[in-house]
Amino acid sequence: METIAAALVLLVAVVISSSVVRAAPFALPLPLVQIALGALIASVADLGVRLQPEIFFLLFLPPLLFLDGWRIPKEGLFRDKNAILELALGLVVFTVVGLGFVINWMIPSIPLAVAFALAAVISPTDPVAVSSITARVPIPKRLMHILEGESLLNDASGLVCMRFAVAAALTGTFSLVEASTTFLWVAIGGIAIGVGVTWIVTQVKNIVSKRLGEETGSQILISLLIPFGAYLLAEHLECSGILAAVAAGITMSYAEIGGQLMAVTRVRRSAVWDTVQFAANGVIFVILGEQLPGIIAGAAQTVRETGHHEPIWLLVYILAINIGLAALRFAWAYVSLRLTIFKATRRGAAFKVPIWRVTAAMSLAGVRGAVTLAGVLTLPLTMLDGTPFPARDLAILLAAGVIILSLVAASIGLPLVLQGIAVPPEHIEREREDEARVAAAEAAIKAIERTQHDLAAGRNDADLYADAGARVMELYRQRIDGRSQTAEAAELNRKVDEIERKLRLAGLRAERDAIYRSTRTHKIDDETARKIVREIDLTEARFG
Incomplete structure (x- = not known):
């Protein structure tokens, strides 16, 4: 003891x-x-x-x-x-x-x-x-x-x-x-x-x-x-x-x-x-x-x-x-x-x-x-x-x-x-990071296209899969465009990314506060609250 x-x-x-x-x-x-x-x-x-x-x-x-x-x-x-x-x-x-x-x-x-x-x-x-x-x-x-x-x-x-x-x-x-x-x-x-x-x-x-x-x-x-x-x-x-x-x-x-x-x-x-x-x-x-x-x-x-x-x-x-x-x-x-x-x-x-x-x-x-x-x-x-x-x-x-x-x-x-x-400044390392992110985004787009076609094959609601795939791929295309620019444009894009990061963090924290309020007023149970907060936390860890 x-x-x-x-x-x-x-x-x-x-x-x-x-x-x-x-x-x-x-x-x-x-x-x-x-x-x-x-x-x-x-x-x-x-x-x-x-x-x-x-x-x-x-x-x-x-x-x-x-x-x-x-x-x-x-x-x-x-x-x-x-x-x-x-x-x-x-x-x-x-x-x-x-x-x-x-x-x-x-x-x-x-x-x-x-x-x-x-x-x-x-x-x-x-x-x-x-x-x-x-x-x-x-x-x-x-x-x-x-x-x-x-x-x-x-x-x-x-x-x-x-x-x-x-x-x-x-x-x-x-x-x-x-x-x-x-x-x-x-x-x-x-x-x-x-x-x-x-x-x-x-x-x-x-x-x-x-x-x-x-x-x-x-x-x-x-x-x-x-x-x-x-x-x-x-x-x-x-x-x-x-x-x-x-x-x-x-x-x-x-x-x-x-x-x-x-x-x-x-x-x-x-x-x-x-x-x-x-x-x-x-x-x-x-x-x-x-x-x-x-x-x-x-x-x-x-x-x-x-x-x-x-x-x-x-x-x-x-x-x-x-x-x-x-x-x-x-x-x-x-x-x-x-x-x-x-x-x-x-x-x-x-x-x-x-x-x-x-x-x-x-x-x-x-x-x-x-x-x-x-x-x-x-x-x-x-x-x-x-x-x-x-x-x-x-x-x-x-x-x-x-x-x-x-x-x-x-x-x-x-x-x-x-x-x-x-x-x-670590220009070489930053360029390597940008190249790796672009390559990863391109691989993601190809994987999404393949998965979209496989899921929509033979279905009557194929348009839904096409719309969903387009929305997801657009996020990756924006990432590619943001990384494949001149030095001046890339610097401006990083500033925009920083502003977006702060806005996303503010939104995520507001989400979490709303979930806790719902828990305190017994609108959702503790298990559901933990699950949603965990998802918000993981997303915030990515941007934070």
């Missing part, structure tokens, strides 16, 4: 945090609000939350990584694959090695293997956290795609590096050859399991749906179970469950291209996954705030063992680690961007980019978040001989400090750096 009550309190805190952010007159990072609420909860009540690392890892990481892989734009991922891999793999290794030695030198009570583990777990970035900061700041779309792709892959690479560092801390030995071989098995096996589990499940699901019909609730539940299945199977076979979850998400996006599901299933499933993502990310940060008092107490004891008796040294350590992270990220991003521009200019491409501002934006956008916290909380509680894991509380506190300070730095610095940067 106490566990259920604690979970409910955490979820309520997540809901309150969202309201606080929306009510704030300025851009307030949601994770910071959630951490503050968690600390407030800890100051007034002891929820008794005792985190088991393996359970914490299993509950939060698979669905979050799966959803990142599922929703990330694949075209941008492959287009900028070189830049993304440089950041997601090269920068992670660079950070682990460089920052690991710095942490061990600065805090001798943290063994080198644990220092590498800490450096590895704070290397992944969190696009959810940075998107909450950039929501009111224009950011180049391509830069955002690179950050998303980096965070998707560096989650896996950083946490896999942490796994090797923890193993070295527990056993006291490390072999580069053995680690390299194990890494290949862990990585390739995890990816293969993620792809295989998703493909098999989707194929079986489609076969069953074709024979027995589709049930929306079951389809949604299957999508929720896939990341956990891939993760658990990979971990059982001693592969990377993290990579399995990421690969499962990417495979899911390709499996969905076939359009096997009903529209209502996709709409409801998307709403469920949005809720899962919001709740999981939020609970992680609220837990961080709730755990802070105990973490600080344990870390203070470790600091005293280093010979520094003042708690201020905790802040010094956190600040130094953040400066080190920023410096390493800035240097790597600067060199990477320079090489990219050099290669492009050799091919004849002209670049006019403010390299210092873009590099600074890349550095500030390296915000740490949920994955860092989830990873550091999975550090073992004890060594193999039962003794406490060295400097565990201090490592958790340092990681938490990095999360908080990186959020503050990004929320203040990123808007300043991006201010005045012209975000070019």
Whole structure:
């Protein structure tokens, strides 16, 4: 009962945090609000939350990584694959090695293997956290795609590096050859399991749906179970469950291209996954705030063992680690961007980019978040001989400090750096979208003509089918005419579309209000009202 009550309190805190952010007159990072609420909860009540690392890892990481892989734009991922891999793999290794030695030198009570583990777990970035900061700041779309792709892959690479560092801390030995071989098995096996589990499940699901019909609730539940299945199977076979979850998400996006599901299933499933993502990310940060008092107490004891008796040294350590992270990220991003521009200019491409501002934006956008916290909380509680894991509380506190300070730095610095940067309009993507809409409308007209002829064949009221078909096809012809115009005419048509959208939304809301009035006056029953309102809501979602 106490566990259920604690979970409910955490979820309520997540809901309150969202309201606080929306009510704030300025851009307030949601994770910071959630951490503050968690600390407030800890100051007034002891929820008794005792985190088991393996359970914490299993509950939060698979669905979050799966959803990142599922929703990330694949075209941008492959287009900028070189830049993304440089950041997601090269920068992670660079950070682990460089920052690991710095942490061990600065805090001798943290063994080198644990220092590498800490450096590895704070290397992944969190696009959810940075998107909450950039929501009111224009950011180049391509830069955002690179950050998303980096965070998707560096989650896996950083946490896999942490796994090797923890193993070295527990056993006291490390072999580069053995680690390299194990890494290949862990990585390739995890990816293969993620792809295989998703493909098999989707194929079986489609076969069953074709024979027995589709049930929306079951389809949604299957999508929720896939990341956990891939993760658990990979971990059982001693592969990377993290990579399995990421690969499962990417495979899911390709499996969905076939359009096997009903529209209502996709709409409801998307709403469920949005809720899962919001709740999981939020609970992680609220837990961080709730755990802070105990973490600080344990870390203070470790600091005293280093010979520094003042708690201020905790802040010094956190600040130094953040400066080190920023410096390493800035240097790597600067060199990477320079090489990219050099290669492009050799091919004849002209670049006019403010390299210092873009590099600074890349550095500030390296915000740490949920994955860092989830990873550091999975550090073992004890060594193999039962003794406490060295400097565990201090490592958790340092990681938490990095999360908080990186959020503050990004929320203040990123808007300043991006201010005045012209975000070019995505003409090519808009043209592609228009072409796709025209092709879809043309295919719809052909399908309507065929269906109209089939339905009217041999009937006396064929004129009714012809009239109905003409009315429906006219809507598609208007769409084609609106997309197949000159740039000036297309811009004017978009303004008309926006006006029409606002008028349609006003009409839909009036419809819904009228249905609710009819329900309150008992002119229609609740079931009928829900059905009509559902139809209105789906239409409004399309225009809204």
